[in-house]
Amino acid sequence: METQTRKLDEKRPRPTTDASLRALEARELELGAPPPPGATKLPTQQILKQSPGRFYGAVIAAVSVPLLATATVYGLVALRLLPPLPGLTPGLIGWIMLAACAALLRSRSPLLLAMLGLVAGVPALAACGALNFQLVRVEGRSMLPTLSPGDVLIVDLRGNPREGARPGEEIYVLGGEKVRHGGEPVIKRLIGIPGDKIEIADGALHINGTVARVATVRRAGKIWPELTLADGEYFFVGDNPDESRDSRDFGAIDAGNVLGRAVWKIKAAHPGPLR
Numbered sequence: 001m002e003t004q005t006r007k008l009d010e011k012r013p014r015p016t017t018d019a020s021l022r023a024l025e026a027r028e029l030e031l032g033a034p035p036p037p038g039a040t041k042l043p044t045q046q047i048l049k050q051s052p053g054r055f056y057g058a059v060i061a062a063v064s065v066p067l068l069a070t071a072t073v074y075g076l077v078a079l080r081l082l083p084p085l086p087g088l089t090p091g092l093i094g095w096i097m098l099a100a101c102a103a104l105l106r107s108r109s110p111l112l113l114a115m116l117g118l119v120a121g122v123p124a125l126a127a128c129g130a131l132n133f134q135l136v137r138v139e140g141r142s143m144l145p146t147l148s149p150g151d152v153l154i155v156d157l158r159g160n161p162r163e164g165a166r167p168g169e170e171i172y173v174l175g176g177e178k179v180r181h182g183g184e185p186v187i188k189r190l191i192g193i194p195g196d197k198i199e200i201a202d203g204a205l206h207i208n209g210t211v212a213r214v215a216t217v218r219r220a221g222k223i224w225p226e227l228t229l230a231d232g233e234y235f236f237v238g239d240n241p242d243e244s245r246d247s248r249d250f251g252a253i254d255a256g257n258v259l260g261r262a263v264w265k266i267k268a269a270h271p272g273p274l275r
Contacts, residue, residue, distance in 0.1 A: 025149025058103035061110040062117040066095040069121070083170070083263045083273050087158035095121045132157050132223055134260065136173055137188070142238035142245065143187055146171070146274075151186075152267035153274070154200060157259025161234050167191050169275050170212040176257035178250045188246050189214065192235030199226035205237065217241045219248060227252070234258070 001042070017256050068093045076082040092190065103190035138151040155173050165189050175185045191212045197205055205212040214237050229235055233252035238244025247253065265271050 004133055007014050012075075025267045026259075031110055039256070055103060057110075058113055059100055060075050062102040063099045064114055065118045066092065066099050066121060070096070075081045078098075080275075081273075083156075083226055083261070083275070084159070085156055085263060086160075086163065087132030087156040088128060089158075090124045094128065096125035098124055131228065133181040134184065135266075136262065138187060139184065141243045142240050143171070144240040144243075146189075146264070146268065147187065150267075151265055153262040154264040154266055156261040157260040158261050159263065160255050160258055161190055161193060162255045165190060165234075166194070167207065171262040172236065172272050173259045173262060174253065176253065179253060179257055186245070187262060188236035188238055188244070190234060191237050192229050192233075192247075192252070195233045196235070196267050197226060197228045198235055212237070214239055243269055 022109065037129050056191055073088065073092065077084055085111045091192045098120035102113050102116040102120065105113075105116075134155045134157055136155050138149055140149060140155065159170075160170070161170070161172065165255065170185060170190045172190055173185050173187055179186060191214065194206050197209075198205070200206070200217050203217060205214055205217045217237075219241070227235070229252055234255065235247045235252050237246045239246075239257065262274050264273055
């Protein structure tokens with residue numbers, strides 16, 4: 001038996017040139033086999049040149065999960081089932097990049113690469129959450145009935161009304177010396193953006209002639225007889241105007257005083273996305 005095996009091995013063609021040796025090494029790396037004795041380590045660039053189809057296929061398998069997750073998130077945002085999440089974008093990009101690195105491994109199993117791509121999301125999204133999101137507890141009754149005292153919110157620190165704001169649908173955390181109440185940031189609804197004309201008529205708040213999404217307003221404050229927002233100015237009001245200290249008191253504010261957008265209630269009577 002040993003004699004027959006030795007004869008078979010002797011009949012196998014052996015690489016005689018550097019080019020053929022490298023081709024054999026690339027082939028065996030694709031199959032997951034160790035390189036032949038005496039072979040030099042094949043550079044990554046050489047692997048890409050000799051087997052681009054397999055490499056790109058591995059990349060697609062590795063990034064399939066993060067790409068699907070990204071498409072799902074932005075699809076739900078487009079359908080308005082989720083609020084815009086600009087703070088999540090860096091995490092999704094980092095996830096895709098980390099997953100793509102798995103394609104540099106010698107394994108070419110699509111299932112294994114997809115699993116590695118899934119695992120890559122843990123550090124990417126954890127870092128994104130720590131840097132771009134914050135938990136805020138609601139104090140006071142100024143946002144009733146939308147928010148109640150004790151509710152806990154997830155705030156996207158990258159959320160800002162300068163980027164595709166939808167007045168009446170977005171709630172922000174505001175800071176700055178003239179805004180803070182008792183040294184603490186306040187939570188209010190965005191109702192006016194630059195160029196809007198704000199007025200109170202018949203106990204209702206009107207934005208460009210349309211009734212705003214707030215309860216009956218009995219106190220006009222700085223809105224008298226009307227207020228037109230200049231470039232870079234934003235107007236915020238509480239959902240419970242009678243118990244709210246808002247832009248009627250401290251005036252319109254610029255985007256620099258916006259600390260972030262409240263996107264989700266996680267501890268509340270009705271948890272879910274904020275609108």
